[in-house]
Amino acid sequence: MSEDKDNERVRLISEEKYKYGFTTDVHTDVIERGLTEDTVRLISSKKNEPEWMLEFRLKAYRHWLTMPMPDWAHLDIPEIDFQSISYYADPTAGQTKEGPKSLEEIDPQVMKTFDKLGIPLEERLALSGGVAVDAVMDSVSVKTTFKKTLAEKGIIFCSIGEAVQNHPELVREYLGSVVNYRDNFYAALNSAVFSDGSFVYIPKGVRCPMELSTYFRINAKGTGQFERTLIVADDDSYVSYLEGCTAPMRDENQLHAAIVEIVVLDRAEVKYSTVQNWYPGDENGKGGVYNFVTKRGHLRGVNSKLSWTQVETGSAITWKYPSCILSGDGSQGEFYSVALTNNYQQADTGTKMIHLGKNTKSTIISKGISAGHSQNSYRGLVRVSEKADGARNYSQCDSLLLGDKCGAHTFPYMDIHNDTAVVEHEATTSKISEDQLFYCNQRGIPVEEAIGLIVNGYAKEVLNKLPMEFAVEAQRLLSVSLENTVG
């Protein structure tokens, strides 16, 4: 058999596993590689930003220059050459500056891409009651659906670029108020070069009638994606927000450094769910996305609530700690996570719960699953400050090891400065119970399927927190990612 045919077969098989690995051939305007002050200015001018926005970026850029790359995580991160990345790629180039008015104006190739990913950009195709989507490809938001329906309720749902133009007062007030550009290395980088992500504002007393969702797609080669999302939930409001992401299969490592900021005011509730499925690299650890994300919610209001749910199956390296600053009295933070690593993937993920207000509560449920040669770490901080009387935390981190070449690690930090706090942490690490496997086998379920079943059961506590549409997808993802872990 010729080598070509062999390669073809290998390609087909590996693509089966990661079915979002295709690329779209679309005319994309990619700026030159490298990062200087001019790059920052260029991005800002491309987005036609006001002066204050440029200032914000430049301040962040200058600060970034002074920072070293962090190395405290339990990750083996190869040296990243930040000058070899292009920081802006626009697949909508050549269209009108104001962006597409109707679907006809969107490049049919882009439309097709999102169709293939199962993200309907046509509103009539969405399920009844459906999901409003902001579709982001590379650095630009392609289309935001259901804008009109949402606007009737006073909800703002658009790309952050649009928000800077149309709602500068809101953006100025909240952007960077939760994640300061000085926060960490990748936050500084993102603040300097960020491109589209979503902006959500839910007015007082409004319960968002549909799920809001952003779908991130990396397409162009040699680029990094630096999206920024900002969600503001005003008093007594509610919103459920979903985030999904995929990228093509490539040998090179692509960088994704995002910031998500959430502000929750009095009695408001935000549910933020992520299914992270960036390309994880092949079975030899080649390629894959580096996912360095700063996600944080500030629960400013009394009795406010923020719930993070994440299913992490993709990315070559994940460095992600969705956190809650619980400063409103009686506020509640939740973190539910399933992180699955296979082959040579590495994940260091967890959360921070900073209790500042009185009677604040937080719950952490983290389920790690490692297979192949992967390393999976949970890292979390629970801090109870002097004034946070009556704070309560419960953390549970379980790790499951499939195979003897992988690693599972737990690094919880507790910092308790209050005598009325009750903080509990539990962690266990074990392998799949032989009894359970045997039970399944006995009833005719093959080993691989049985493992999928057991893992799904193990992760159920978290998967149950996901909205319906996502839960199905996540379950399927867990099974697919586990293929070939046995034997």
Next chain:
Amino acid sequence: MQTEKIYTDLFVQNRQMVDDGSCQVLNSQRQQALEALEQYGLPVHQEEYLHTDVSQWFQPDWGLNIQRHKIQADSVRIQHGTLPEGVVVETLEKASAQNPALVEKYYNRLADMKRPGIAAINAMFCQDGVFIYVPKNTVVEQPVQLVSLLQSPVSMMVNRRILVVLEQGASLSLVMTDHSGAQNPMLATQVTEVFVGAGATLRLYEMEETGVQNLRAAETFVLQQADSNVQMGCFTLTNGKTRNSTFVTLAEPGANLQLDGAVVTDRNQHVDNFTSVDHKAGNCTSSELYKYVLDDESTGNFYGKVLVRPDSQHTASAQTNRNICVSKKARMWTQPQLEIYADDVKCSHGATVGQLDEQALFYMRQRGIPYVEARMLLMQAFLNEVTDRVQVELLRERLHLLVEKRLRGELNQCQNCGACK
């Protein structure tokens, strides 16, 4: 590296004097120690030392007794009973004069100087220490007690060194107590190296009751061979600032480790227990229990690392850290760490920070027990879980008494034990 420089310079200038006051075995390690200290330095204020800035402790101009004015504590006095044949309890100096090969084989082999720590500075300056050796299949029935007494009219830095070797099948209970008669601040570094041979059993308890003005940085290194059993207990009561680092390596299959600690603090005391258990071989077990009661403005830190290396299958490891803050200003940090690279293992850790059980308090008050007394009882019960594990009966009773006194705040006064006389 400013602080290190003071000490390396001091050493280089007075090297002859240090060597003269010591013996060949100890002197032979000094050059290595000097180089290690120059390269790795004292612990900086980072990750493993995040809540205890040990390098700062070394900043004051401590006096060092390198000329070795002979003091009584230099010689080992066996006070009661006799030891089985072949058992050595001697100063390092005398032991190495009698049997240099034996001491040399073990001295400074376990202490890891190639990291920021106090092992290097200790090896550089220490001029003597205690050597305990139990030969093959020898059982020492009576517990051996080591009394360290800090007594000096001036502030001083003291470098203590302890070397314990248990040959195959040997058994020993060792009680190390740490006292102070000094009114002025003292800095004590202590490095303990423990070799536990195949099938040997060691019970090692450390009890500290010094004074709030004292600083203590201790590092204990334990190497366990096949089927050995080690139980360690560390009780910290009145020392000002304490850092205990314990490194245990389970090098061969079948080794079992139990590592416990209890801490009672008040005022501005600070106690940091760092433990690192390295499961290098399979079929080993480790269990850890650390409990803290923190009052006033005192602070506590617990860092517990468990590493299960690849192929260390059938490891069972459990770690528990429970803490009670009894005042508003007390502060506790806890960092359990599990690093696991083998799949057929059962590992868990749990950590809690909470308060006394309101219902239990209420129950007792209902029955006429005053609030203060009821609280005391609960705290004592909380710590008893650790003290009850001590297998030397006399020590266990003494600890119960000391813990109670400590909780009542009565321990900072002279007990008239006569040890300092």
